[in-house]
Amino acid sequence: MMTIEKILSKIPIELCQPGDYEIWAERFISPEVMAYISGGSGSEISLKRNRQAFEKISLLHRALIDCTKGTTQTDILKQQLRHPVLLAPVAAQKLVHPEGEVATAQAANAMEAGMILSTLSSTLLETVAEHTEATKWFQLYFQPDKHATLNLVQRAEQAGYQAIVVTLDTAIQTLSPRAQKLGFTLPQHAQPINLAKKISTQPTILTPTQSVIFQGMMTEAPLIEDIAWLQAQTRLPIIVKGVMHSKDIEQLLNLNIDGIIVSNHGGRALDGTPASLTLLPTIRRQVGEDFLLLLDGGIRSGYDAFKAIALGADAVCVGRLQIYALAVGGAKGVAHLLKMLRDELELCMALTGCSTLNDIDRGTLFTEERT
Numbered sequence: 001m002m003t004i005e006k007i008l009s010k011i012p013i014e015l016c017q018p019g020d021y022e023i024w025a026e027r028f029i030s031p032e033v034m035a036y037i038s039g040g041s042g043s044e045i046s047l048k049r050n051r052q053a054f055e056k057i058s059l060l061h062r063a064l065i066d067c068t069k070g071t072t073q074t075d076i077l078k079q080q081l082r083h084p085v086l087l088a089p090v091a092a093q094k095l096v097h098p099e100g101e102v103a104t105a106q107a108a109n110a111m112e113a114g115m116i117l118s119t120l121s122s123t124l125l126e127t128v129a130e131h132t133e134a135t136k137w138f139q140l141y142f143q144p145d146k147h148a149t150l151n152l153v154q155r156a157e158q159a160g161y162q163a164i165v166v167t168l169d170t171a172i173q174t175l176s177p178r179a180q181k182l183g184f185t186l187p188q189h190a191q192p193i194n195l196a197k198k199i200s201t202q203p204t205i206l207t208p209t210q211s212v213i214f215q216g217m218m219t220e221a222p223l224i225e226d227i228a229w230l231q232a233q234t235r236l237p238i239i240v241k242g243v244m245h246s247k248d249i250e251q252l253l254n255l256n257i258d259g260i261i262v263s264n265h266g267g268r269a270l271d272g273t274p275a276s277l278t279l280l281p282t283i284r285r286q287v288g289e290d291f292l293l294l295l296d297g298g299i300r301s302g303y304d305a306f307k308a309i310a311l312g313a314d315a316v317c318v319g320r321l322q323i324y325a326l327a328v329g330g331a332k333g334v335a336h337l338l339k340m341l342r343d344e345l346e347l348c349m350a351l352t353g354c355s356t357l358n359d360i361d362r363g364t365l366f367t368e369e370r371t
């Protein structure tokens with residue numbers, strides 16, 4: 001069993017901020033794999049916006065408040081989490097470390113962090129589940145046929161996952177131009193082992209007048225009735241990841257889904273969308289105060305987690321950072337990363353006068369007066 005003391009005793013002193021893992025990862029990952037992970041779609045406008053949105057926000061220091069009883073503890077879907085930083089679903093983790101998702105799960109367990117396992121995991125979902133007793137959710141991509149989708153959901157239920165996260169923003173999945181230019185392909189050892197068939201890079205056979213997008217990929221994109229169908233198949237809560245249009249959200253609210261992850265897929269889906277942080281306040285207004293909202297996209301520090309919570313998130317998820325830490329230090333790297341993120345969040349809370357996550361509100365942010 002990993003203890004935090006053991007983890008910290010082996011960490012090089014140069015790794016003292018979450019972002020350091022991104023710099024170090026370059027030494028552990030080949031250029032084409034790095035391009036696959038770090039790249040964004042199109043001209044990377046959404047990717048850049050995710051970071052810019054955080055950088056624009058200022059925090060207000062506050063003194064004279066007793067924070068000695070402070071805690072980052074939170075309840076999400078009736079599950080207790082020690083802190084509101086979860087591991088986002090990231091495919092094919094054996095690309096960067098031989099232990100892949102098992103190492104990530106061990107880190108989540110050591111740090112009592114929530115983990116969301118991708119449909120495209122390179123490790124069996126049952127094996128991953130055995131390595132963490134902390135909150136674990138299964139991220140679902142609808143499969144071309146309903147039996148295959150149902151099979152994944154039932155396996156996740158049986159393995160002890162506590163929620164299904166349905167991702168809706170990547171009906172069209174293409175490699176980023178950066179990864180294409182370096183000729184990235186998914187190697188055998190990182191294939192999505194939970195799926196019956198390997199991911200096909202061959203488009204569906206179409207007639208010359210048919211479009212690969214409309215008559216090809218979009219024929220597999222889930223519709224609102226598919227979400228309703230899913231609700232009828234499982235007793236698990238359903239959280240939807242990657243919706244931003246108010247009409248989509250309205251339809252999902254009408255179905256009483258259990259939560260939303262505000263996300264633009266880390267700038268890997270439709271390019272040119274707002275940053276997820278920019279979307280957050282509007283979506284919070286639409287869904288109301290008590291609805292479960294998480295955010296991902298551009299989180300690179302505990303300061304960012306704080307800002308997202310101040311703007312309406314109940315918790316945040318980290319995507320690329322966890323993969324960089326996994327590449328550099330396996331389970332220890334990811335656990336150390338989570339520890340740094342939590343420490344930074346605590347620091348922000350203490351210096352803005354917040355003892356609980358509920359205290360983090362817009363009053364902790366500084367807004368310049370308009371002239």
Ligand SMILES: Cc1cc2nc3c(=O)[nH]c(=O)nc-3n(C[C@H](O)[C@H](O)[C@H](O)COP(=O)(O)O)c2cc1C
Pocket residue numbers: 036037038050088089090091118119120139167241263264265266267268296297298299317318319320321
């Ligand atoms: C290499 C990579 C693979 C990803 N795979 C998935 C996936 O299988 N399912 C999913 O819902 N999101 C996937 N995502 C998106 C993440 O869950 C998350 O939305 C995004 O990484 C957040 O942005 P960040 O990387 O800036 O933290 C992936 C992201 C990356 C970088």
